[in-house]
Amino acid sequence: MTAFDCVVRGGTVVTASDSVRCDVGIRDGVVAALGRDLAPGAREVDARGLLVLPGGVDTHAHIEEPPRAPLRNADSFGTASASALAGGTTAVVCFARQPRGGTLAGHVAAYHELARASRLDYALHLILTDPRPEVLEGELPALVAAGHRSLKIFLTYEGARVGDAEALRVLAAARRLGALVCVHAEHHEMIEFYRDALLAAGLTAPKYHAWVKPMVVERECTHRVIAMAEALDTPIQVFHVSGAESAEEVARARARGLKVWAETCPQYLVLTADDMDRPGFEGAKFIFSPAARTAPDQEALWAAIRAGVINNISSDHAPSRYEGPDGKKAFGEDAPFTVVPNGLPGLATRLPILFSEGVSKGRIDLQTFVAVACTNPAKLFGIHPRKGTIAVGADADIAVWDPDKRVRISNALLHHGSDYTPYEGMEVTGWPVTTLVRGAVACHEGEILAPPGGGRFLAPGPYPLIAPRGVFPGPFNPVDGVPA
Ligand code: URP
Ligand code: ZN
Ligand code: ZN
Secondary structure (H helix, E strand, C coil): CCCEEEEEECCEEECCCCEEECEEEEECCEEEEEECCCCCEEEEEECCCCEEEECEEEEEECCCCCCCCCCCCCCCHHHHHHHHHHCCEEEEEEEEECCCCCCCHHHHHHHHHHHCCCCCEEEEEEECCCCCHHHHHHHHHHHHHCCCCEEEEECCCCCCECCHHHHHHHHHHHHHHCCEEEEECCCHHHHHHHHHHHHHCCCCCCCHHHHHCCHHHHHHHHHHHHHHHHHCCCCEEECCCCCHHHHHHHHHHHHCCCCEEEEECHHHHHCCHHHHHCCCCHHHHHCCCCCCCCHHHHHHHHHHHHCCCCCEECCCECCCCCCCCCCCCCCCCCCCHHHCCCCECCCCCHHHHHHHHHHHCCCCCHHHHHHHHHHHHHHHCCCCCCCCCCCCCCECCEEEEEEEEEEECCHHHCCCCCCCCCCCCCEEEEEEEEEEECCEEEEECCEECCCCCCCCECCCCCCHHHCCCCCCCCCEECCCCEEC
16 A cells, blocks of 8 residues: 555645745645655656645636626636636635525525536635625524635625625624625726716727726725725725725735735736727727726736735636627627626636746745735635645645746637637746646646536634724724724
C-alpha cells in the first residue's frame, strides 16, 4: 500500500505567506504531508519547474441565476464549474436570489438542487430583493444557521434593488445573525436620470453604458453604504470596486478601523470604457456594471491591491451569449444599451489575467496574488483554512501552475456556456497545467476530468472575522435597542 493517494512532486508550494520547494502528499482528499522526498503516491503529479498554488476561490459568480425572460444566463453548473477548473479555480461562492414578493427559503432549496451538478465545492450568497420582516425574522435565521453566512443586496437594478430603509434592515439582521453583507453599490436614481437624458438625446449605442453611470454614481453609493454599515456596526464587503474614487472611500473606512472589505475584478484591471466603443455592436460584449473606467483608474486599483485596501479579486462571472435570442443581441443590434444584459464570462480567465498582469508584469508579488485570489476570499467567507491555502489538513484543492506558459486567450479554451470571451486574443503569461479538487485531478492540460456532481456545499459556521466591532458612532445600539 502506498503512503499517499497522490503526491504533487517537486514543485514550489506558494501560499499567501511563503514559497517553499516541497512535495504535497494527499490522503483522503486532504493535504496529509508537506516535505521533501515524500514516499510515493498511488498517483504522482509532476510539478518540477512549476508553482503549486492553492486552487482559486472565486467569491462572486452568477451561475444559473435566471435573468428576466427572454434573457438567459449562458452557464449551467456543469459548464460554469468546468470553466472554473480550466482556469485553476476550485471553489466558488454563487448566488441564490429571492424573487421579489417570493420566499427566500424555497428558492435557496431549488438552487441547491441546481448546484448538485457542480464539479467543485460551493458556498452561497443569499440575494435579498424583498427583505420583509417575515423573511428577515421568519426565514433568514434558519438559513444562516445552515451555513448561508453571506447576504447580498443590490442598491440598483429594477426588480432587484432595495432602498436605504430596507438596506438598513438587512444590515441589522446580518449583525444579529452573524452574517456578512455584500453590496452592489450604485446610485439608482442618478442612473435613471442619466439614462432618461441619454435616451432623449438619442445616445443609445453600447458605449453610452459608460456615460449612464459615471464614477460619481458608484462613489456616492459606496460612501453611503459604508456610512449605513458604520451606523449599525455591521461588517460589509463592497462588490466590484471599479476605480479610484470608490477605492478611496474604502481606504478611508479602513483607516477608521471599520470592517469594510472590498473586491475588484480582472475586467476593471484590463478593460476600459473605450472597449464599449468597438465597431458595430461589439461594444455590447463589454457591458457590465459598474462600467469599465480609465487607465488611471486601473493604476489606482493596482495600488489599492498592493496596499491591502482591495483584498479580494473575484470574477463577477455573469455570462450571456453574444449571438442568439437570449443574450446580448436579444433585442437586436440597434437596441439601446439600456436593454443589453449586463455581465461577462470570467471564471476561467480570472487567475490567468491576474497572474499575467499582476505577477508576470511585476505589479504584485506571488504572495499577494495567492492572498487576493485564494486565501483572503476563503477567509472572508468562512471557508478557510479548508479552502484557499495549502496546509496539512486543508482540502487538497490545488492549481499546478506554469508561470512561463504563454497563452493567447480564445473562447475555445474556456469551457463556459457563452459564445465569446471579452479577452479573445489577449496574450497572458502563466496558465494552470493541472487542477486538483480534494486530491482528484479535475482538469489536466485543458481537459476537464471531474464529472458533474462531485461538488459539495460549503456551510460555514460562525467565524470571528465578520463579528461586529462593538463600536457604534453614538451612545446607543440601534440594532438591539440598548445603550452601546
Ligand atoms: O454586470 C454585472 N456585473 N452583472 C452581474 C450582476 C452584478 O451586478 O453583479
Ligand atoms: Zn453587482
Ligand atoms: Zn455580480
